[in-house]
Amino acid sequence: MSKTHLELTGVEMAFDTPKGAFIALDNINLKIRKGEFVSLIGHSGCGKSTVLNIVAGLLQATKGGCVLDGHEVNSPGPERAVVFQNHALMPWLTVYENVELAVQQVFRKTMGKQERRDWIHHNLELVNMAHAADKRPGEVSGGMAQRVGIARALAMKPSVLLMDEPFGALDALTRAHLQDSLMEIQQELNNTVIMITHDVDEAVLLSDRIIMMTNGPEATVGEDLYIDLPRPRNRVTLADNPEYVHYRQEVLRFLYEKQRKLEHISSRRPERPEASDDKQPKARAARA
Numbered sequence: 001m002s003k004t005h006l007e008l009t010g011v012e013m014a015f016d017t018p019k020g021a022f023i024a025l026d027n028i029n030l031k032i033r034k035g036e037f038v039s040l041i042g043h044s045g046c047g048k049s050t051v052l053n054i055v056a057g058l059l060q061a062t063k064g065g066c067v068l069d070g071h072e073v074n075s076p077g078p079e080r081a082v083v084f085q086n087h088a089l090m091p092w093l094t095v096y097e098n099v100e101l102a103v104q105q106v107f108r109k110t111m112g113k114q115e116r117r118d119w120i121h122h123n124l125e126l127v128n129m130a131h132a133a134d135k136r137p138g139e140v141s142g143g144m145a146q147r148v149g150i151a152r153a154l155a156m157k158p159s160v161l162l163m164d165e166p167f168g169a170l171d172a173l174t175r176a177h178l179q180d181s182l183m184e185i186q187q188e189l190n191n192t193v194i195m196i197t198h199d200v201d202e203a204v205l206l207s208d209r210i211i212m213m214t215n216g217p218e219a220t221v222g223e224d225l226y227i228d229l230p231r232p233r234n235r236v237t238l239a240d241n242p243e244y245v246h247y248r249q250e251v252l253r254f255l256y257e258k259q260r261k262l263e264h265i266s267s268r269r270p271e272r273p274e275a276s277d278d279k280q281p282k283a284r285a286a287r288a
């Protein structure tokens, strides 16, 4: 078993609000091994993005911290690439130039011009987007743009890939195709991946481990489920696999329990004054 690659220890995240400190996360402890694919799942507003932002170095924990390869994470770095739900490509640059921007940032000094060109094409090919290299993001579909976002992240050769609902906005077929590509690429590159998802099937299919978070405020790790299914994984054959069905039920059970708690709290307390309105926990039982 490989050693710990990334470690969160005693992480607390308190946000300043007009009504005082809002403790979003409390005592998050997590050890992740090199090459592990970890999904974060939990109800809306529980703090998944906050965890990801701390690992990305975009937020600083108010207590505890994050250590990657023995170094404390204090700021963003190219060894941790982030893929957001809405690709976040530069609309005025072509598909090629969007990837090039990231590659220049990381490899300007270490790769020659031709090597960089080949590397950009290689990454576009990985996600089947080389044919659209000269198109702008507005000229390709949402799924294609998302693939470019993934190529851009992979082209930085990140040792950690952080994904915040990367396939959330895509139709089912595109989503399935990208999930399969991601599994293949990750097997090949052995990156450590942390992915936020609301989709239970996606979490079980892709992950080595599913971290289920309790409801906020003061959210923490509720359950840590290891998905011991052989790879490569095939969604069609897995659908009837009793182990797969068991894992899926475990996650659903956890989420329904937490959902019941949310409903219980909201029936007793009509308002949650601490959290901002757009982040009030919502029922997402259908997809979560």
Ligand SMILES: Nc1ncnc2c1ncn2[C@@H]1O[C@H](COP(=O)(O)OP(=O)(O)OP(=O)(O)O)[C@@H](O)[C@H]1O
Residues within 6 Å of the ligand: 015, 016, 017, 022, 024, 042, 043, 044, 045, 046, 047, 048, 049, 050, 051, 216, 275, 276, 279, 280
């Ligand atoms: N800058 C901030 N200031 C105050 N509160 C914040 C801030 N950022 C996040 N929060 C609160 O922290 C909690 C966790 O937010 P976060 O976005 O991490 O949740 P999430 O699980 O990713 O939600 P979702 O699934 O809806 O994306 C929420 O209650 C949110 O309102």
